Amino acid sequence: MTEVSMTVNGKxxxxxxxxxxxxxxxxxxHLRLTGTHVGCDTSQCGACVVHVDGKAMKSxxxxxxxxxxxxxxxxxxxADNDLHPMQTAFKENHGLQCGFCTPGMIMTATDMVKRYQxxxxxxxxxxxRHELEGNICRCTxxxxxxxxxxxxxxxxxxx
Amino acid sequence: MxxxxxxxxxxxxxxxxxxxxxxxxxDIVEPNQAYAAFVRSPYAHxxxxxxxxxxxxxxxxxxxxxNGEQLTGDGIGNIICGWAVTQKDGSGMNMGAWSALATNxxxxxxxxxxxxxxxxxxxxxxxxxxxxxxxxxxxxxxQSVDALASGAPEIHENAPGNxxxxxxxxELAPTDAALEGxxxxxxxxxxxxxxxxxxxxxxxxxxxxxxxxxxxxxYTTSQNxxxxxxxxxxxxxxxxxxxxxxxxxxxxxxxxSKIYIYPEEITCLWASMKTNRSVKWTSDRTEAFLTDAHGxxxxxxxxxxxxxxxxxxxxxxxTKANLGAYMSLFSSAVPTYLYxxxxxxxxxxxxxxxxxxxxxxxxxxxxxxxxxxRPEACYLLERIMETAARELGVSPAELRxxxxxxxxxxxxxxxxTYDSGDFATNQEQAMTAADFDGFEARRAxxxxxxxxxxxxxxxxxxxCGIAPSAAVGSLGAGVGLWExxxxxxxxxxxxxxxxxxxxxxxxxxxxxxxxxxxxxGLPTENIQIVHGDTDKVQFxxxxxxxxxxxxxxxxxxxxxxxxxxxxxxIAAHVLEASEDxxxxxxxxxxxxxxxxxxxxxxxxxxAYTGHNLPxxxxxxxxxxxxxxxxxxxxxxxxxxxxxxxxxxxGVTDIIQFVASDDFGTIINPMIVEGxxxxxxxxxxxxxxxxxxxxxxxxQQLSASYMDYAMPRADDLPNYSVHHASTECPGNPLGMKxxxxxxxxxxxxxxxxxxxxAIGNNDLSMPATPSKVWAALxxxxxxxxxx
Numbered sequence: 001m002t003e004v005s006m007t008v009n010g011k012x013x014x015x016x017x018x019x020x021x022x023x024x025x026x027x028x029x030h031l032r033l034t035g036t037h038v039g040c041d042t043s044q045c046g047a048c049v050v051h052v053d054g055k056a057m058k059s060x061x062x063x064x065x066x067x068x069x070x071x072x073x074x075x076x077x078x079a080d081n082d083l084h085p086m087q088t089a090f091k092e093n094h095g096l097q098c099g100f101c102t103p104g105m106i107m108t109a110t111d112m113v114k115r116y117q118x119x120x121x122x123x124x125x126x127x128x129r130h131e132l133e134g135n136i137c138r139c140t141x142x143x144x145x146x147x148x149x150x151x152x153x154x155x156x157x158x159x
Numbered sequence: 160m161x162x163x164x165x166x167x168x169x170x171x172x173x174x175x176x177x178x179x180x181x182x183x184x185x186d187i188v189e190p191n192q193a194y195a196a197f198v199r200s201p202y203a204h205x206x207x208x209x210x211x212x213x214x215x216x217x218x219x220x221x222x223x224x225x226n227g228e229q230l231t232g233d234g235i236g237n238i239i240c241g242w243a244v245t246q247k248d249g250s251g252m253n254m255g256a257w258s259a260l261a262t263n264x265x266x267x268x269x270x271x272x273x274x275x276x277x278x279x280x281x282x283x284x285x286x287x288x289x290x291x292x293x294x295x296x297x298x299x300x301x302q303s304v305d306a307l308a309s310g311a312p313e314i315h316e317n318a319p320g321n322x323x324x325x326x327x328x329x330e331l332a333p334t335d336a337a338l339e340g341x342x343x344x345x346x347x348x349x350x351x352x353x354x355x356x357x358x359x360x361x362x363x364x365x366x367x368x369x370x371x372x373x374x375x376x377x378y379t380t381s382q383n384x385x386x387x388x389x390x391x392x393x394x395x396x397x398x399x400x401x402x403x404x405x406x407x408x409x410x411x412x413x414x415x416s417k418i419y420i421y422p423e424e425i426t427c428l429w430a431s432m433k434t435n436r437s438v439k440w441t442s443d444r445t446e447a448f449l450t451d452a453h454g455x456x457x458x459x460x461x462x463x464x465x466x467x468x469x470x471x472x473x474x475x476x477x478t479k480a481n482l483g484a485y486m487s488l489f490s491s492a493v494p495t496y497l498y499x500x501x502x503x504x505x506x507x508x509x510x511x512x513x514x515x516x517x518x519x520x521x522x523x524x525x526x527x528x529x530x531x532x533r534p535e536a537c538y539l540l541e542r543i544m545e546t547a548a549r550e551l552g553v554s555p556a557e558l559r560x561x562x563x564x565x566x567x568x569x570x571x572x573x574x575x576t577y578d579s580g581d582f583a584t585n586q587e588q589a590m591t592a593a594d595f596d597g598f599e600a601r602r603a604x605x606x607x608x609x610x611x612x613x614x615x616x617x618x619x620x621x622x623c624g625i626a627p628s629a630a631v632g633s634l635g636a637g638v639g640l641w642e643x644x645x646x647x648x649x650x651x652x653x654x655x656x657x658x659x660x661x662x663x664x665x666x667x668x669x670x671x672x673x674x675x676x677x678x679x680g681l682p683t684e685n686i687q688i689v690h691g692d693t694d695k696v697q698f699x700x701x702x703x704x705x706x707x708x709x710x711x712x713x714x715x716x717x718x719x720x721x722x723x724x725x726x727x728x729i730a731a732h733v734l735e736a737s738e739d740x741x742x743x744x745x746x747x748x749x750x751x752x753x754x755x756x757x758x759x760x761x762x763x764x765x766a767y768t769g770h771n772l773p774x775x776x777x778x779x780x781x782x783x784x785x786x787x788x789x790x791x792x793x794x795x796x797x798x799x800x801x802x803x804x805x806x807x808x809g810v811t812d813i814i815q816f817v818a819s820d821d822f823g824t825i826i827n828p829m830i831v832e833g834x835x836x837x838x839x840x841x842x843x844x845x846x847x848x849x850x851x852x853x854x855x856x857x858q859q860l861s862a863s864y865m866d867y868a869m870p871r872a873d874d875l876p877n878y879s880v881h882h883a884s885t886e887c888p889g890n891p892l893g894m895k896x897x898x899x900x901x902x903x904x905x906x907x908x909x910x911x912x913x914x915x916a917i918g919n920n921d922l923s924m925p926a927t928p929s930k931v932w933a934a935l936x937x938x939x940x941x942x943x944x945x
Contacts, residue, residue, distance in 0.1 A: 018281075034186035035179015037411075039359045040444040044864035047359060075179035087177040091169055094833050098664030099176025100183065100360040100411030132872035136864070138359050138412050139664045140833060141840030141901075142872040 002065045008033070009077025017064050023057075024048045026064035027074055035075040035103045039136070046135030049104040049111075050074045056111035058134070075103035078110065085155035086110050086148075095148030097139035105145060108135050113153040123153050163677030164892075167829040171683065172668040181409040184363035184378045189437035192365065193222050195427055196283035197440075198273040198290045199449065200265035203299035203521035203857030204312060207263055210273055211291040218289060220282035222434050225426075226273040227260035235259060235429055236395045238422065240486040243635040244324050244495050247514070252324045255315025255519065257485035259395075259422035259429075265294070266314055266484035267521050268858055269449030274426050276434050299521040301853035303481040304458055306520045314484060314519040323482055324491065327514040328499045329572050334512035337473030341464025345547040351535045352924045353456035353481070353851040354844075355867060356528045358663075360411020361442040362451065366427035370435060374402045379424050381407040382417045382661050383701020386638070388693045390420045390488075397428045407691040410663035414841070415527040416451045417663065418703050419488045423450070448862035453851055454528020456481035457494065457535045463543050469551060471562050473510035476502060476539065480517045480525075487526035491517065496634050497532030497622070497704075503571035504540040505582045505618045505795060506562040511572045521857040527703065529841055529902040533621040538924075541617040541907035546920055555616050555911070556586060556595070575622060579885045580795050580821055586618060588883050589797040589819035598801070601814075611804040611935075612814070615911025616797065619904035623896030624709030624792035624889070641787040642706070643698050644714035646675070646722050648780035650767035652746075652760030654681065656718075657689045659699015660711030665898065666830040667707060673826050674712055674892070678719045679759055680745040697783060705896030708826070709792045713890045717784035725780060726762045732773040733757060733765055792887050792895040796820035798839075800908035804916045809932025811847065811913055813876040818904070820880075823887035823895035831897045832880045838901020839878050844870040845902075846909035850925050868925070 002021075005014040008031060015030050027036050027050065038060060039047035048060040051073040078084045083091070086109050096102040112131045116123040128149050129142070137145060162168050175181050198210075212224035238257040245251065261270050273290055277283035298312040305311060306321040314321055338344060364379045375398045381387045384405040392400040410417060423440050431438045442450065459478040466472050480494035499513040530537075548555040560583055569577040590596075598614050605612040625631065628639030645657040654675055660667055668688045675686045689695055702711070723743060731738040734757060736750040743749075749756040757765075762780070765771060769778035799817045804810070818835055825831050848868035852860040861867040886893035906924060913931060914920045919938035922930060 020281075028186075032188075033179070034183075035181070037183070037360070038185075039361065040864050042444065042863050042865050044869075045359065045444075079178075083174070083177060090177055091173045094170070094829050096173060096176055097666070097833060097837065098359065098412040099172070099181045099409065100358075102176050103179045106177065126873075129873040129875075136359065136869050136871060138357055138414070138841075138869070139837045141836035141838075141870075141878065142875055143836045143877050144833060146872060146877075 004064050004068045006067050006070050006072055008072045009074060019065065021064045022060055023062045023064045023067050024059035027059060033074050033076050037100055037103060039100065044136065046104040046108060047101050049107040051107060051111060056108050075107060084110065086152035089152030089155055090148045093144050093148035093151055095140065095144045101135065101137045105135050105137065108132065109149045109152055112149065113156050123150065125150065162683045163673055164826050166673065166827065168669055168673055168683065168827055170666050170669045171672060172666065183360055183409050183411055184365060184380050185441045187365055187378050189365055189367050192437035192439050193276045193278060193434060194280040194283045195430060195438050195440040196275045196280065196287040197271040197423065198275065198287045198292065200268060200270045200272060202265060202294055202296050203268050204297040204314070205265050205294035206297065207261060207265060207272055208293040208295055212273065215275060215286040215289040218282065218286045220278035221286045222276040222278065222436060224273060224275050224286065224290060225430055225433060227258050227262040230260045230429060231258055231262065233429065234396050235425060238485065239390065239394045240491055241488045241637040242492040243637065244326055244491040245635065246324045247327050252491060253318035253322060254486050255318055259425040267523055269523065270484065271422055274430060276430050276436065276438055299857035301520055301522050301857040303479040303518040303520060306518045307479065307516065314521060318519055321519040323486065323517040323519055325514065325516050326495050328574070329512040330510065331512045334473045334475050334510040337510040338462060338464040338475060341472050342467040343465045343551060344462060345543055345550055346462045347543050347546060349459045349461060349539050349542055350923050351455045351457040351538055352845060354454045354528055354849050355448050355851050356414040356416035356451060356454060357869060358412030358414055358416060361444060361447050362417065362421065362423065363441040364424045364427045365437060365439040366431040367437040368431040368435065375428055375431070376404045376406070377424065377428055378406045378408060380410050380417050381405065382413040382663060382703055384661065384691055385659060385693055385699045386701050387420050391425065391428065395425050397425060405693045407661055413663045414529040415454065415531060415703060419452055419526060421450065444864060445862045448859060448867065449523065452487045452526035453483065453523050454525065455535060456525050459539055461539055461543050463547060465547065465551065469553060469558055469561055471506055471508045474502060474508055476513040478513065478515045480515055481520050481522065482517050483520060483522045483524035485524050487524040490524060490526045493527050493532045498536050500573045500575050501533050501536040501620065501622060502540060502573055505564060505620050507564050509572065522853060529838065530899040531704065533899065534903045534906060537617065537619045537903050538907045541619065542910060545616060545911040549920065556590060559616065559618050560586060576790065577793050578790055578888050580793060581883060581885050582618060582795060584883045585795065585819040585821055586797040588881050589799050589817050592819065592879050592881055593799040593801065593815060593817040595799065605803055611806055611916040612801065613912040613916025614799065614801045615908045615915055616799055617904050617908035617911065618797050619900065620793055620795040621899060621903050622791040623705035623794055624788050625704040625706055626788060626791050628787050638700065639787070640700055641785050642700055642710040642714045643783065643785045644718045645697055645781065645783045646715065646718040648722060648763045648766065650764050652763040653685045655687045655689055656715055657696045658711055658715060659696055659701065660707035661691050661702045665702065665707060670826045670830055671712060671715060674715055675719065678723065679743055681759065705898035708894040709887065709890050709896050710786060710788050712892055712894065714784045714786035716891045717786050718782045721782035721784065722780060725782065728773055728776065729762050729765050730757060733771060788890060790889040792823065792889060794820065794822050794895040794897065794900050796900060796904060798904040798908040800912040802912040802916055804913065804931060806935055809928035809935065811926065811931055813843065815879060816876050817879045818881065818901065820882055820897065820900055821884050821895065822882065822897045823884055824893040825882065825884065834897045835880050835901045836878050838899060839905045840870050840875055841902045842905025843875060843909055846906040846924050846926060848874060848925050
């Protein structure tokens, strides 16, 4: 067993977990934050993306112990009450259907926008499609997800 | 009316998904739940000599290790096929037994022989590894053609030669005669590659037996919870129907693969009773590849004949359909009544004959996957039409147009009666949107950059809204295919609609609401859609075959008719007017031509107080409808794909993809376009990326996202989506259905475009860069030889 302590969505949490507990298991099963999903077992699908110390990470690919001391944000923590501008953009652009990949998409998207803005780079359609390499959606054909992220980027800028 | 029929209303269901508050099966935790891990065969075909669970049983946290002998010993029935197909000779299907846990023999890699129930998932998985199974390995076969060869291993003893059935449709002799007299014949061998459906949410089940009440509850990832309950009780004898509640909460995509009632759900229910614990199982992705029903896998030969004026005179098809190791729920209907009945396409063809050999192999069972039979028919017909146009030296668009069905109703030689459509208008609209006239200039421009441009058509028609219960019953279906709805007006005037349709991405909570809002002029926030729980909804046949609009919404429409009629009677009584003069609009119930009015909520209140109702009227305002469709519906359209191939690498880029669809009435264009996008993406996936691969020992080599090429954002283009609708005469809203069209229509458009670009028609799906490059080399070698 390993003791892990971290901040999740602004709240300090601490637990004794088996050494091999993945961060996603800790989030879903111990903290019962079930908006973070598991869609594969090879780190391909991105349904489990969360932010660890401000960076998008696949929470199925790191141990909970590796996040000891980290600031973790999950889909439940990105907006206070209403929707984050990226969440609004997904709704307005019909960027989701079954909703299963959506939390990971949004966590990837907000990270993508922040990185491009920080580097002063333009987030073109090609760039969005390339950046979505690690997130699989089976419902939307990506057309509206790409539109939503572009729209979300401008909403985040003006917000 | 900004929120009624035809409005682009944003989805009501989105907020919970966006906030991470969706409630999927794996998110649910029952008190004191245990976890199931299945012991699965690593061999494609083997005798099970013995199972030794003694080591596993002694491991930490293990509650029980259960096997197939115990399961059958407890009277759990074999898994059924819900559609009985009659063979050419009049005999029934050669169906082999399928037990949820295999007993004497395993027939595909992943076939479960035992299950471990333990306190944690890790303990369950570790113990499953420790179960010793002694297998005697048998020769295995993965491909239908190989399974039919003499000397092939026999998979089920009651299916000689591995033939499940040999079926036919249409007239052989007249078709042969027509082809005999044809001025031109085009012949092709066409393979429709095997696909894994891959909804992003893996299957999951959590079963709870309540010994005090002798009652079971099952949360499961189902597209049709009532059908699951019916089959689990009537055929698998897990529990009587009134003692089993099935809940399909938020479900993360289905695409057909969550229609079926799989061994895992049966086992979890039974194991819950055996262990007196809630039992949870969630598939991992590799397990999904190994156990979720696959789709497609047809090998066909086709022959089409034209007269001297390029009119089609006949079509003859033979198809070998791989059904996998066992017959899944609708597996027999897919390569027969959902496939060969669509071989007439959009064309006037007087003579069609098709025969189908359905074959057992040592692979995952094959069943309906988005489109189910119709993509296979469309691919075959649209590939051979494009090929024929090239052979005849005519425009593919013109050859199609010349053969279009133009008057309705139209009876095909393969039992369908098309009720409506305007194929020429959809084709024209697609050609305009694609700037077809400018294509040759674009091709030349691409050539100047050393790239190869190609363009391809696909004119699809499909059959949705399945289907009149008596008709499908006469063809062998074991169920009726109606749908039910209940509309409950509350005393305050808000409305709940209970529907037997199930939404797993289709946006029913929004579109169904729009139909109700339109009827009474109510705001959408006053309307709630309830689905997916057998304790709440009276009954339902579920969501597949693009039936939730044409059938599910028709049931809502009919229930609304009854509510409206009763509301008018109440209002006429209260307002002292004639019922015929009552109109309901904008949330008001009015006497036409007067200032007499009452609010919709006042009608609701009047119905429930019962203080002042017409003589003899029962209180309350709640009505039910069971709607049985009058015909299939026939969505149709024209898809055009334009590609650019890099001849040095074989890499193909889709430059544009245009769709023009006839879906009949559209409730919410935003949602319909989303359905088309997703369908096209799956179709492009089939055409260029996806393929389930088995080796010669029937081991699945593509059982993870490292090995199976799921379409990703940078593999796909934006889609140019258009509509040209004709109203469907068969249902009250005039709807045809849009869920599967994209997946049906797109693969032939892609392959027709690539083969046009590379000048070699010999190309199979998926058209990967290496295959395209090889086809290009073959084309240049051939050219050099000539």
